[in-house]
Amino acid sequence: xxxxxxxxxxxxxxxxxxxxxxxxxxxxxxxxxxxxxxxxxxxxxxxxxxxxxxxxxxxxxxxxxxxxxxxxxxxxxxxxxxxxxxxxxxxxxxxxxxxxxxxxxxxxxxxxxxxxxxxxxxxxxxxxxxxxxxxxxxxxxxxxxxxxxxxxxxxxxxxxxxxxxxxxxxxxxxxxxxxxxxxxxxxxxxxxxxxxxxxxxxxxxxxxxxxxxxxxxxxxxxxxxxxxxxxxxxxxxxxxxxxxxxxxxxxxxxxxxxxxxxxxxxxxxxxxxxxxxxxxxxxxxxxxxxxxxxxxxxxxxxxxxxxxxxxxxxxx
Amino acid sequence: xxxxxxxxxxxxxxxxxxxxxxxxxxxxxxxxxxxxxxxxxxxxxxxxxxxxxxxxxxxxxxxxxxxxxxxxxxxxxxxxxxxxxxxxxxxxxxxxxxxxxxxxxxxxxxxxxxxxxxxxxxxxxxxxxxxxxxxxxxxxxxxxxxxxxxxxxxxxxxxxxxxxxxxxxxxxxxxxxxxxxxxxxxxxxxxxxxxxxxxxxxxxxxxxxxxxxxxxxxxxxxxxxxxxxxxxxxxxxxxxxxxxxxxxxxxxxxxxxxxxxxxxxxxxxxxxxxxxxxxxxxxxxxxxxx
Numbered sequence: 001x002x003x004x005x006x007x008x009x010x011x012x013x014x015x016x017x018x019x020x021x022x023x024x025x026x027x028x029x030x031x032x033x034x035x036x037x038x039x040x041x042x043x044x045x046x047x048x049x050x051x052x053x054x055x056x057x058x059x060x061x062x063x064x065x066x067x068x069x070x071x072x073x074x075x076x077x078x079x080x081x082x083x084x085x086x087x088x089x090x091x092x093x094x095x096x097x098x099x100x101x102x103x104x105x106x107x108x109x110x111x112x113x114x115x116x117x118x119x120x121x122x123x124x125x126x127x128x129x130x131x132x133x134x135x136x137x138x139x140x141x142x143x144x145x146x147x148x149x150x151x152x153x154x155x156x157x158x159x160x161x162x163x164x165x166x167x168x169x170x171x172x173x174x175x176x177x178x179x180x181x182x183x184x185x186x187x188x189x190x191x192x193x194x195x196x197x198x199x200x201x202x203x204x205x206x207x208x209x210x211x212x213x214x215x216x217x218x219x220x221x222x223x224x225x226x227x228x229x230x231x232x233x234x235x236x237x238x239x240x241x242x243x244x245x246x247x248x249x250x251x252x253x254x255x256x257x258x259x260x261x262x263x264x265x266x267x268x269x270x271x272x273x274x275x276x277x278x279x280x281x282x283x284x285x286x287x288x289x290x291x292x293x294x295x296x297x298x299x300x301x302x303x304x305x306x307x308x309x310x311x312x313x314x315x316x
Numbered sequence: 317x318x319x320x321x322x323x324x325x326x327x328x329x330x331x332x333x334x335x336x337x338x339x340x341x342x343x344x345x346x347x348x349x350x351x352x353x354x355x356x357x358x359x360x361x362x363x364x365x366x367x368x369x370x371x372x373x374x375x376x377x378x379x380x381x382x383x384x385x386x387x388x389x390x391x392x393x394x395x396x397x398x399x400x401x402x403x404x405x406x407x408x409x410x411x412x413x414x415x416x417x418x419x420x421x422x423x424x425x426x427x428x429x430x431x432x433x434x435x436x437x438x439x440x441x442x443x444x445x446x447x448x449x450x451x452x453x454x455x456x457x458x459x460x461x462x463x464x465x466x467x468x469x470x471x472x473x474x475x476x477x478x479x480x481x482x483x484x485x486x487x488x489x490x491x492x493x494x495x496x497x498x499x500x501x502x503x504x505x506x507x508x509x510x511x512x513x514x515x516x517x518x519x520x521x522x523x524x525x526x527x528x529x530x531x532x533x534x535x536x537x538x539x540x541x542x543x544x545x546x547x548x549x550x551x552x553x554x555x556x557x558x559x560x561x562x563x564x565x566x567x568x569x570x571x572x573x574x575x576x577x578x579x580x581x582x583x584x585x586x587x588x589x590x591x592x593x594x595x596x597x598x599x600x601x602x603x604x605x606x
Contacts, residue, residue: 017602050601053434054433055433055434055600055601056601056602057600073436073437073438073439074334074337074436074437074438076436076438077435077437078436079433079438080434081434082434084430084434086427086603088424088426088428089428090352090428090431091352091356091426092352092356101344102347102431102434102435104340104344105338105341105344105345105435105436105437106435106436107334107337107340107341107436109484149431186581218382
């Protein structure tokens, strides 16, 4: 793979801790937008993020972030912000210093660093507690100040390891809005999270990991389409559920057509969703039934996770 | 590629480096490290290491009433013993072990080193900034302590002491002690910084280093040059008359000029720092292994 100035590229990356596998032969490239890393505990999500940011080195392979590697730290870390999962801070530091001094290391003068620090506190909703010692912060505040530090220098790539952990619903919602706003500006946001509903809501694409391997990656619907072992589920609300179910049954690829208890909905399981949608068009245009709503029932991260990884390890 | 082409490439690469940014980063790192490490409860034992002789000399100052001019020779030898046997071989050695190994390894233990690795700072700049911070802390502490020992030693001798300091060799001796103290901090500091990057627990290699510093005089002269104490001995203005096995700590087997001693120790320090710059590139953030 050749490095692209817009992409994040993992090129055949493996990481071993002695004889223990971290991640193995990972190759993919990411476009700007929100990408979620999903997988059980120990699947390699944090390892992948630490490799991306150079905290650990790959045993083999190469990683390029916007065409840069960590061997060019000055250019690299101006583009990248990483909010780690490590809940530890330099002893005695207060919130303001925690943001301000790293900005000085970026080369910003006092005024600019102070301005960016204040802006980061505002964005993280922590302006009131900037001068307090970090040791006195709650878990949610510590999470948010790490996020504030990661975004303070306006990076093009934001890497967030379980960024929603410990946040109350309001802060969680604000953080998600912040990630979405950053992604809308054409930037990369890479998130690992075990809250699948939120991952599903905010992600443009997912990388599913299990036991150090990338099981699937891409846009959620594409990934779902690739999971051929599990027929796709499509829920249709219509005027005549029985007629639609019997029409669907005539198609080879339809595995099941179940009329739900309301009597007006059919849950269809099919191996070829495109063909089923064609049938649906024909049925509607032929006036056989009137369709109120059509929605895929299992092309979300949760379903893909269940199908590909199962619940043995439990979500991370 | 010819030598000239390689040289031209290296020259253009050096010119392209953002030296002003590096300088400002070193300055920020030094300020931060000094602020975090100089005045902290964690460093109380280092202050004690520096102050123990000062406390003893102060007690001696108060209790011992023999203050005649004939005391000067004895007190000068006592001061030389304190500096050469205590400070150079124990006090500065262990203080540098505590200060310099903590610069990286301590941050690993506290799980905060990743913050230093996630900023746009070259690892070499990080090593230099932390080393300078450690050097400032240790030099400030031990120069003050040696200076206090010197002042207390000669001030109690009244006019004879003043005369020895200002009209005799006193000031030159003070200068030599301060120079040697600073170089000891730099030399031991560089060694312990490198050890902390080489070993997860640098205590055992530190003890081995202490043994090496003690027995180096029995080795050939080229091997002696790999010890810090070799250079410091040549900068000490007063020879200690020690007989028997303990003479190994004071004997100067092959005299070297003070200029060469200073230059040699600085070269050794720079070489070890370059090794540290190489070693830090191997360092990974794996806190669970600590």
